[in-house]
Amino acid sequence: MLEIHRLRNESAAVRQGLLVRGGRIDGDLVDQIITLDDRRKELQTQEDALLHQIKKHSSEIGALFKSGKASEATDLREQVTRIKSEVADLEQESKQVKEALEEKLLELPNIPHPSVPTGSTEDDNEVVKDWDGDLPQLNDGALPHWELGTKYGILDFGPGVKITGAGFPVFKGAGARLQRALVNFFLDEARSAGYEEVQPPLLVNEATARATGQLPDKEGQMYWVEKDNLYLIPTAEVPVTNILRGETIDHGQLPIKLAGYTPCFRREAGSYGADVKGLNRVHQFDKVEIVQVADPKESYAVLEEMVAHVEGLLNKLELPFRILRLCGGDLGFTSALTYDFEVFSGAQKRWLEVSSVSNFETFQSNRLKLKIRKPDSKPILAHTLNGSALALARIIAALLENNQDATGIKIPAVLQPYTGFSLIQ
RNA sequence: GGAGAGGUGCUCGAGUGGCUGAAGAGGCACGCCUGGAAAGCGUGUAUACGGGUGACCGUAUCGAGGGUUCGAAUCCCUCUCUCUCCGCCA
Structure with a gap:
């Protein structure tokens, strides 16, 4: 607000x-x-x-x-x-x-940063960093990840439909271990970058959802537990940022850097087709989120730092990616500037969004009543930022597709200490 | 889920209808003192909104929201959170 x-x-x-x-x-x-x-x-x-x-x-x-x-x-x-x-x-x-x-x-939505391009759809987003290497050249027999999941017994959409409904995949065996490895890798990387790890609640009350701007804007996208009037979190951003709700932070304690791993729940009603096939869009996925609270003077430098962090992750995972600056029309209601990261998923031959890094300036802190106390002045509203580092299901889709060959699916070197295996056969 | 006790400022803690934004203590800041420091002494130390160029003034806020009253931190109601005991339980 x-x-x-x-x-x-x-x-x-x-x-x-x-x-x-x-x-x-x-x-x-x-x-x-x-x-x-x-x-x-x-x-x-x-x-x-x-x-x-x-x-x-x-x-x-x-x-x-x-x-x-x-x-x-x-x-x-x-x-x-x-x-x-x-x-x-x-x-x-x-x-x-x-x-x-x-x-x-x-x-009233947030006011876009001056660098945000005018535009109404995702076609107007600006590619600020394109992939300058080669895109994966796969054989003719290359399979999309949902078929790889079946072939290697690591990912199954059937049980989820029975247990819950469409869009709730079940990871099995090496697939489950790969997912867990990625979570641990992301959390370790975040810790190295100075983020404190937190495990927040997965259900939040109305005041919390309101403070970070999910309510009333995105009410329909969240699962709602009617009996207790609680919402399942669509992203860790919501509970993690709200940890600081109502706080006045001494300037000397900045920057505040928090990282949280949580499952995320999204209703995403009304979608269909290739966009939602397999892991491309699911109702429950895992994600490590990084959150920062910054001095208004420094928040755009912090944003760049967070972008660099995400770039580092993708480089280490050896995934081809590009960075977009969202245009005004695609920009989230609460955001002033957002960079999206997309990885190329070789068999589907399409870019998948795996991270979104945003500066909300004071839009959230105004509702959060999150302030910074500086010497010789009244407390001022802080700037809040967050980014996915990273969102899991789609990363797995890209890893499976890009790293497949006749022998199996190769695990990136950086992940092998976490998975304990280097090849899925 | 049942029973009881509580929620006052940065912290502790007084305050059962008026002169209480709120005693007192601690903390913190500044000043005095000191060769320097401690102790001591003094001064200051919330937020929001409104008015004013400004000094400053007004209003609201004692968990939240209602009510009683000319007047509420103080009385009444509802909600909420914390603690203790019982029950249940990973």
Whole structure:
């Protein structure tokens, strides 16, 4: 949620930002918000003045009673009663205005960073780093990962359908071990990069989902446990970032770097076809997420650092990848700048998104009430960032497809200490 | 799930209807003192919103939300969290 003062002080930039998002948002919204906020201020000024009267008179009444001037006290008391009814009227309108304001404010997405290209679809995303090496040259008989999964007995979609429904794969044997190896590898790499490992809850309450912006924007994408009004996390971003909700962090303690491994649950309703075949899009997948809290002055340097971290992972896994800067239309509601990483999956001959690294600036911290205390100034809102490092199911898809040959599936050298085997046969 | 006890500022802790944004202590910051430090002394030390160029002023906030009252940290109701005991349990 944007701060209202930004709408006032940087009005032109805010409107320009909305255009970059593909003009989907009515720029008029900014005007509506400012008008509502003006009214809110007027009402508060009036109400405060009346409350001040009541407060003053109340202590006077007390004094009058003590000194035995009961009739004067009674008169004053009646006066206060009248003021109170005025306050009640003001409060009623004030409440309506605040609700309307909140509602409008929630409709407003984050303002894109100046480097974000204008555009409406993923075709407008900018390739900031293309793969400059060779793409895997596979034999004619190369199989997509879902067939490899069956051939080697490491991945099975059948049981998941029986147990739960479509989109819940079962990893078996070497497949399960490969997945576990990847999780451990990612966590170790994160730790080397200075991230503290955390294991957060997988179910979150409404306030948590709201603070990082999943609610109300993405309500339909989360699984909801109705009886307890809890949501299954769509990403570790949600619980991990919320660890810091309401905190004021001393500047000296920055940067805060957290890494969490969790399963992620996504409903992803209404998708079908090749996009969702096999592991390309599933309802449950594992992911290691890295989260940072940064000084606003440094958050874009931090973003680059996180991008470099993810690049390092993919290089070590020997996977061909490219980096995209998302255009305004593809940019998430809460993000100011997002880099997507895509790996090339050789048999399907397509790019699969495996990481998304974003700077949310103050959009999340405003709701989180996450602040930084600097010397000689009031606490300021922190910047929050996060990135997948990495999302698992699709990494496995690419590894299986790209590394297949007549002998089996080769495991990248860096993973072999984790898997305990170098070839899946 | 049942019973009880509690939630006050950075921390501890007082406060059962008015003069309490909140005593006192600790912590922290600055100043005095000192060759330097400790001790001691003094001053300061929340957040949000609104008004004002500014000094500053106003309002709200004692777990959350309602209510009673001229007036609530204090009384009432609901919720929530923590602790103890019982039950259940990986």
